[in-house]
Amino acid sequence: MRIDRSIFGAFDGLRLGMPGKASGLRQGDRRSPYRGRGVEFADYRPYDPGDDMRLIDWNVYARLETVLVRLFHEDRNLTVAIYVDASASMAFGEPRKIDHAGELAACLALIGLRGRDSVTVASFGAAGVPRRATGHNFGAFPALLRTLESVEPDARGDARSQLASLVGHTRADRAVLLSDMLVEDAERESLLRALAAAGRRPVLMHVLSSDELAPDLSAGSRLVDAETGEELLIRDGKAALRAYQDALAAWVAALERRCVELGVQYVPAHTTVAARALALGNLRKGRLVESAYGGVA
Amino acid sequence: MSFATPWLLALAALAAPVVIGYLSRRRDVRRTVSSALLYRAIQTDEVAARRAVSRPQHLVSLALVLVALAALVIGIAGPRLGGGDARTTIVVIDHSASMAARSNDGADGSTRLDRATDELAALARGMSPSDRVALVGAGRDAAVLVAPTRDHGAVVDAARGLQAGGPGRSAADALALADALCAGDDRAVIVLLSDGVGFEAPATRCPVRYVRIGDPARNVGISAFSVREADGFGLAEVYLAVSSSYEDARSLDVSLSVDGALFEVLSVDVPGGGDADRLVRLALPAGAVLTAAIADAGDALPDDDTAHAAVHTGHAVRVLLITARPKSFAAEALALHRRVALEQAAPGSALPAGPFDLIVLEDPHPGELPPAPRVLALGVAPEQFGLAPGTPITDRRIIRWEYADPLLHFVDLEGVHIDEGRYLAVGDGARSLIDTPAGSVAVATTWGDRELVLTGFRVDDSDVALRVAFPNLIANAVEWSASESKGEDPAHAELLAGNVLSASESRAGVVGELGGTATVGAPAPWRAPVAPWRLLVLVAVGLLLIEWLLPAVASVSRWRRA
Numbered sequence: 001m002r003i004d005r006s007i008f009g010a011f012d013g014l015r016l017g018m019p020g021k022a023s024g025l026r027q028g029d030r031r032s033p034y035r036g037r038g039v040e041f042a043d044y045r046p047y048d049p050g051d052d053m054r055l056i057d058w059n060v061y062a063r064l065e066t067v068l069v070r071l072f073h074e075d076r077n078l079t080v081a082i083y084v085d086a087s088a089s090m091a092f093g094e095p096r097k098i099d100h101a102g103e104l105a106a107c108l109a110l111i112g113l114r115g116r117d118s119v120t121v122a123s124f125g126a127a128g129v130p131r132r133a134t135g136h137n138f139g140a141f142p143a144l145l146r147t148l149e150s151v152e153p154d155a156r157g158d159a160r161s162q163l164a165s166l167v168g169h170t171r172a173d174r175a176v177l178l179s180d181m182l183v184e185d186a187e188r189e190s191l192l193r194a195l196a197a198a199g200r201r202p203v204l205m206h207v208l209s210s211d212e213l214a215p216d217l218s219a220g221s222r223l224v225d226a227e228t229g230e231e232l233l234i235r236d237g238k239a240a241l242r243a244y245q246d247a248l249a250a251w252v253a254a255l256e257r258r259c260v261e262l263g264v265q266y267v268p269a270h271t272t273v274a275a276r277a278l279a280l281g282n283l284r285k286g287r288l289v290e291s292a293y294g295g296v297a
Numbered sequence: 298m299s300f301a302t303p304w305l306l307a308l309a310a311l312a313a314p315v316v317i318g319y320l321s322r323r324r325d326v327r328r329t330v331s332s333a334l335l336y337r338a339i340q341t342d343e344v345a346a347r348r349a350v351s352r353p354q355h356l357v358s359l360a361l362v363l364v365a366l367a368a369l370v371i372g373i374a375g376p377r378l379g380g381g382d383a384r385t386t387i388v389v390i391d392h393s394a395s396m397a398a399r400s401n402d403g404a405d406g407s408t409r410l411d412r413a414t415d416e417l418a419a420l421a422r423g424m425s426p427s428d429r430v431a432l433v434g435a436g437r438d439a440a441v442l443v444a445p446t447r448d449h450g451a452v453v454d455a456a457r458g459l460q461a462g463g464p465g466r467s468a469a470d471a472l473a474l475a476d477a478l479c480a481g482d483d484r485a486v487i488v489l490l491s492d493g494v495g496f497e498a499p500a501t502r503c504p505v506r507y508v509r510i511g512d513p514a515r516n517v518g519i520s521a522f523s524v525r526e527a528d529g530f531g532l533a534e535v536y537l538a539v540s541s542s543y544e545d546a547r548s549l550d551v552s553l554s555v556d557g558a559l560f561e562v563l564s565v566d567v568p569g570g571g572d573a574d575r576l577v578r579l580a581l582p583a584g585a586v587l588t589a590a591i592a593d594a595g596d597a598l599p600d601d602d603t604a605h606a607a608v609h610t611g612h613a614v615r616v617l618l619i620t621a622r623p624k625s626f627a628a629e630a631l632a633l634h635r636r637v638a639l640e641q642a643a644p645g646s647a648l649p650a651g652p653f654d655l656i657v658l659e660d661p662h663p664g665e666l667p668p669a670p671r672v673l674a675l676g677v678a679p680e681q682f683g684l685a686p687g688t689p690i691t692d693r694r695i696i697r698w699e700y701a702d703p704l705l706h707f708v709d710l711e712g713v714h715i716d717e718g719r720y721l722a723v724g725d726g727a728r729s730l731i732d733t734p735a736g737s738v739a740v741a742t743t744w745g746d747r748e749l750v751l752t753g754f755r756v757d758d759s760d761v762a763l764r765v766a767f768p769n770l771i772a773n774a775v776e777w778s779a780s781e782s783k784g785e786d787p788a789h790a791e792l793l794a795g796n797v798l799s800a801s802e803s804r805a806g807v808v809g810e811l812g813g814t815a816t817v818g819a820p821a822p823w824r825a826p827v828a829p830w831r832l833l834v835l836v837a838v839g840l841l842l843i844e845w846l847l848p849a850v851a852s853v854s855r856w857r858r859a
Contacts, residue, residue: 088331089331089332090331091331092330092331093331097331180331180332182331182332182334182335183332183334184334209331211330211331212331212335215330215336217339222327222328223328223329223330223333223336224327224328224329224330224333225329225330225332225333225334226329226330226331226332227331227332228333230333231333232333232336232337232340233340234336234339234340235339235340240339243338243339244335244336244338244339246338247335247337247338247339248335251334251335
């Protein structure tokens with residue numbers, strides 16, 4: 001895939017949004033559910049033998065003659081997993097859906113790494129072994145970019161098993177799936193379920209191209225599915241276009257509905273809107289990214 | 298409705314493969330898409346969709362293509378409304394001296410005659426092959442150059458062979474000839490290709506379309522030049538007139554030379570757009586031809602920058618008259634001429650010894666004639682001179698004669714009635730001197746090494762002898778033969794014959810409209826009308842291109858996007 005690096009400068013001051021607490025293993029800037037070393041007081045608990053003597057609150061002991069240990073909030077980083085669909089269908093569109101998805105993934109990775117979150121990017125759906133890279137700080141960003149850029153849509157692989165395999169490595173705070181979801185119903189259900197299990201706050205970024213949103217049906221055509229080789233003879237004309245758009249709207253609505261049922265946040269990320277505009281627009285609105293300084297600026 | 302080339306209608310058979318092509322034309326364009334998932338909702342029955350004609354819009358397309366094809370075939374076949382009669386066009390092309398004028402701006406080196414020929418070629422291209430066209434020349438003489446024919450190329454070739462020159466005094470004659478050619482044909486039309494100078498269109502039965510050739514040009518020229526004896530002591534009076542169409546006055550030097558030897562230069566001041574003349578008395582050196590030339594004219598028309606006049610004195614002329622009549626009008630007229638030494642003989646009798654300057658035949662002579670450079674045969678059978686026998690005269694009206702020919706100077710044949718006679722064939726190298734609507738009744742030709750003028754009627758079989766035209770004709774015949782006896786170079790006769798242009802011609806103007814004619818396309822040149830069917834052909838071709846090229850362009854565009 002091809003990634004336009006000129007868009008990265010627009011993301012200064014942003015960080016990944018996370019409604020809940022961070023569960024990363026590394027120290028970070030986000031509130032975690034864990035108690036431990038930190039600067040913000042959280043609670044007291046009775047002293048247990050072996051506790052660090054420095055944590056005993058001696059003022060309380062003097063007043064109450066009870067030995068209590070001070071507990072602090074521990075700040076951790078987010079774990080973010082970004083899965084990019086690299087099946088053959090992603091090679092279509094202008095720009096190609098794979099390039100659009102790659103830019104979005106790079107944007108999210110950049111924003112995450114700037115906030116010292118752990119970011120994993122991986123591709124699935126293409127033939128061969130899925131590519132995967134993880135970074136914990138900004139210095140890892142070039143390696144993640146190279147990983148993304150090495151991905152090209154290929155003959156169709158087993159997306160379901162590949163995604164399941166990737167998800168099995170870790171459970172992330174944020175799992176983002178970038179895909180056109182143009183697969184049969186059973187496979188789509190498997191992918192959504194795998195995504196729902198991949199993170200505490202899963203997100204589906206649905207990538208469709210302009211050709212898929214409003215295809216040219218002015219001439220009769222014999223259509224060939226790029227992945228399955230299935231052939232269809234289609235009607236042409238305005239009536240056919242209306243029927244297509246009705247079917248598309250129904251299909252997207254069903255997808256959204258299923259996402260809600262599985263607790264997956266649905267974010268449309270069509271190629272008709274540039275990646276930079278999406279990152280600063282739709283993703284902000286969906287609280288997938290937020291200002292590092294607070295507010296909505 | 299008829300067609301110029303009906304066999305081209307066979308091209309309509311092309312409709313069959315077109316229809317078959319449509320019936321078998323597959324409408325499905327193979328395209329690869331990201332997924333067939335979304336398109337299943339609009340897929341259709343495969344068998345019905347395989348043929349183009351399964352869709353109403355393709356039936357409309359097929360109908361449009363068939364209509365375009367029909368228009369194309371009809372257009373190529375050249376339909377003509379209003380019956381299938383071929384049209385006859387009599388083209389009168391002016392090749393008088395003024396048609397040699399070129400444009401002053403020098404942008405185009407072609408003469409008016411060249412442009413007239415181009416117009417004729419354009420007219421021929423616009424005609425259907427069944428149309429007939431004739432060509433009548435109007436130059437020094439009026440003559441039918443090409444009789445009505447369907448060989449349009451021959452007409453154009455004949456026009457290209459013309460040379461502009463001589464005074465345009467035959468214009469009205471040419472139109473009268475053209476009118477005679479198209480008589481009886483209601484759809485015939487006369488097309489006059491001319492600058493209009495010197496034309497006075499006579500009343501004609503056929504419509505005349507005047508195609509104005511050329512633009513007004515700036516020119517100076519000699520419009521009159523003559524010389525005569527002034528006294529008995531060797532002085533001569535020379536009269537010279539010069540015309541100008543320049544806006545400003547000009548001072549011209551006119552050189553005078555005798556037989557090519559310069560002996561005097563006259564200065565002539567010509568006003569802008571006007572005339573000037575000089576009458577001078579000069580002692581001419583010995584010679585036959587006096588020539589006046591304007592120095593460094595550099596104008597549109599070079600022909601009128603030089604003029605010639607004969608310097609001559611009278612000579613006795615020896616004439617032999619062969620006639621069986623005891624009292625002959627010709628004998629009386631010849632005997633009365635003071636310069637004629639007449640000898641008369643009966644046909645078949647022993648003839649006096651020659652040489653003679655002129656032999657006049659009123660009856661055929663079975664034996665050999667004595668030497669004489671010129672022969673005037675009045676009503677003798679053409680076979681006597683090896684010419685084709687003519688048919689008997691049916692239309693006895695004389696409609697044209699050669700004013701400019703030396704033999705017919707001051708000879709008025711208007712209303713002359715011919716009781717009996719024969720039409721004469723105008724062969725190669727011959728020219729007609731007198732015409733009736735149905736043919737020539739007098740020709741000038743050669744017979745061996747002699748010049749021959751032959752009439753198709755006897756003097757006694759017409760009333761011409763009762764007119765003043767007859768003694769004038771005989772006097773002209775004497776002068777005609779005298780030129781040889783004076784020892785002049787034969788080239789002089791050609792040089793002197795009508796070499797001075799009129800003032801109107803010298804001005805190299807262009808007449809915008811001619812009375813009695815329909816001016817076509819003025820000021821732009823007249824064009825052959827473009828048949829609306831040609832437009833139909835263009836529309837048809839355009840429709841076919843749109844029908845076949847647009848899908849191809851769309852396919853390429855889709856392929857490039859993929």
